Amino acid sequence: MTERPHLAVIGAGPAGLAATLAAARHGLRVTLIDAAPEAGGQFYRQPAAGLGARRPRTPRHSRRGWERLRAGLDRYVSAGHVTHLRDHHVWFARRRRAGFTVHALLGPEQERPVEVRADGVLLATGGYEKVLPFPGWTLPGVVTAGGAQAMLKGGLVLPGRTVVVAGTGPLLLPVATGLAAAGARVAALVESADPRALVRRPAPLAAQPAKLAEAARYAAGLLRHRVRTLVRHTVVEAHGDDRLTAVTVAALDTDGRVRPGTRRRIDCDTLAVGHGMLPHTDLAQGLGCRVDGVAVHVDDEQRTDVPGVWAAGEATGIGGAALALAEGHIAGRSAAARLSGAVPEPHGWAAAAGSRAGLRRFTAALDGIYAPPAHWADLVTDGTVVCRCEEVTGGAVRQAVTDLGAGDVRTVKLLTRAGMGWCQGRMCGTAVAGLAGCPETAARRPFARPVPLGVLARAGEDENEDEERQADGHDGRDGRDAHPDEQHDAR
Amino acid sequence: MRLTCDVVIVGAGMVGAACALYASRAGLDVIVVDRGPVAGGTTGAGEGNLLVSDKEPGPELELALLSARLWTELADDLGDLFEYEAKGGVVVAAAAAELAALDRLADGQRAAGVRAEAVDADRLRDLEPYLAPGLAGGFFYPQDAQVMPTLAAAHLLRVSGARLSAGRTVTGVLRGADGAVRGVRTDRGDLHAPAVVNAAGTWGGELAALAGVRLPVLPRRGFVLVTEPLPRRVRHKVYAADYVADVASDSAALQTSPVVEGTAAGPVLIGASRERVGFDRSFALPVVRALAAGATRLFPFLSDVRAVRAYLGFRPYLPDHLPAIGPDLRAPGLLHACGHEGAGIGLATGTGQLIARVLSGQAPELDLTPFAPERFTEEAV
């Protein structure tokens, strides 16, 4: 028996699990590398084992999916076709002349290095929540909607007693119902869009009965827990001295501006807020993959434009777990064929491709409805902190634009330090782009997470240097036309 | 033809900003044009070094000393705005032979007016408590300083009063029937002026070509590593003796020598790599690994400190490591102010003042002959 080609799958959420199972079933050896102690990603996040949770809290339809995936993973791990590396935080993936090296840090301390070599890499790195700034959003007690959910699902804890859930997007409903079911008082669900607009775009929705049923279930949950829902409303300010005590919400007009005279105060100790999601693209960019806007570019087989690198799920554009499963499956099948030297036969994954097409249409329809208020930036006062890490205010960002000639995120960053802190602009990038009046693009972050210099000083040192020098700088696109752009940055 | 202004400066980086400042102060009406934003090229990718310590005696050192004096003057009013810090530089030697070489260098530099103080091995850690033990000794250069380069360029442009036209690409250099430069053509219309200053940095060769003259500016890539924010553990700019040799080297191959410094904002910056690989923007792990290895050897505590970011830039390299400064006899009206390699922030003020003197018909403070743009013969690339 010949050695199976080796695929490294990064991320064990829906996309990574589906990819792992498909690739293993079709002849690859897979190393599934994930930062969490247990597989599942954000969507299938389970309570920590030590908490002894006996009642599964995922909805029935996704629970079945999860159980199938986990059983499949266990089977392939037992058979020796899949290695599941938990608590491995990948900070860089690198193309060598033959194959790839994935550089990870062992968690939770993230001090000791692990290197995984593989013939191909499949990026299922998922996404993270976007939050736009408003006065008071740095107060303790203000958390992301997804963060509140993750802490509840994983740690069985609530952020507080009285919660306002706010922002925009399909995540807010399950967050509000989940928090309410677990014992929080949800004082209001504040959605800046008007989901009733969904009714006016029936075609892509009618094709997704499961999604509609899911939404109906959450809506019923809100009723059951007597959650007041305010659509076309937004949080304009969070109040408190050292922690959150209340929020002010207001109605929005059809242009997305706050309607005068509609402000009201809601007492709460927690605000769970989110304005959509963003893909993790750092590893893809480190590999030299093309990124369009904020998402990794892929073809019909989920291949990036770098040979040997696939991407699936939220990294290629936010679309939810069902879409991630379909994309992951296709990516795993394609990788299995290509890394074995075969040309894949797409009819083998026709069902997944059909589901992918429908879900992408559905996502596009949702994107047309769920959007932050058009004039959210009006709420950012000059004193509002925009970059939380470096404590850069809205006023400083505006001054960089008006007085110092910045017109793009990179120059604002250089002039103000917005985006230079620990999170590297993941939390403020959208807001800075909005305040600077330029389109949001994925920032280039060579390290997907901070790496100790002592680890960096030895990373890949036993790999052949000549080979490395040839493999680096592979990119014909970086020609002499290099234009000042956002790709490099200072300090 | 009606003139748009007295001078068009191409390039809104540090050198263009300094040229704009001193030209405006000389009473000239200046427009600065750049295809990108302020500091969009090498300025925004640099550490902001104002160094005399790494320069051999000669014309570059003279320019560095003039520039250092001008930076001090500017810092009186504006220093806080662009994080001017007269922190001083510490050059360390691992072995006796290196130390002897540093000693010879310092002797020559002192003769040129540089202050350089020998530091014994046991006194090094008074200056830098976290330095590795066992170093042979070093030199302290109190005139070395640092600015935040993007802020410096932006604020110098702002106070210059020059008009900034960012996001505007120069597509041609206008020449009269007599061959004299009459301004520039851009993607948003012509700018008519009797003088054009090429402050296009690493892209200065391209601008020269638009004027029909050859200036062999080549990119020399460098990476910088940035750590998590720290309290002030690295007090000066600290670098190893081999850095001086690397700076002066002509090799295209990768060279790295550790250069470590703290910043006012908290992170420690780690350089310096040099390699001639064109405008290749891909991240090169072997280079960054070498930087990390060098820095942790110099400062062992850095092993446990996290790198949060790395960035790269392209130094504008001319074959003899000297910038091109002054009028181009091949294209009357065209002046060059580019090719400063890794020293452009430090040398910007002197360059700006020299250019302004030429533009306003005054004698420049330094002899410009070593910087003559025509000095490169065809084969000497």
Next chain:
Amino acid sequence: MNPLEWAGARPGPAFAVTFDGREIEALPGQTVAAALWAAGVRSWRTTRGEGRPRGVLCGIGVCFDCLVTVNDRPNQRACLVPLRPGDAIRTQEGTGHHD
């Protein structure tokens, strides 16, 4: 209803850790952030610029707002690091490093 009831949890025995010297309880598998939330603590860091209090924002390791010192090791993400009996959590100020 509370989250443990909601999930039908039968956690292993609680153990003690300290937060700024004060003893609090943690359940097996809980992260630093989860245990602090369960103990009613919402902030455990002050910023290096303005000295403002911060705690959890994203809950999944992306935002670095929840940085905390655990067993003298600064800049740990409270939302990622699981607790062990006897762990000493300390409020982190500024860079988390001292000189």
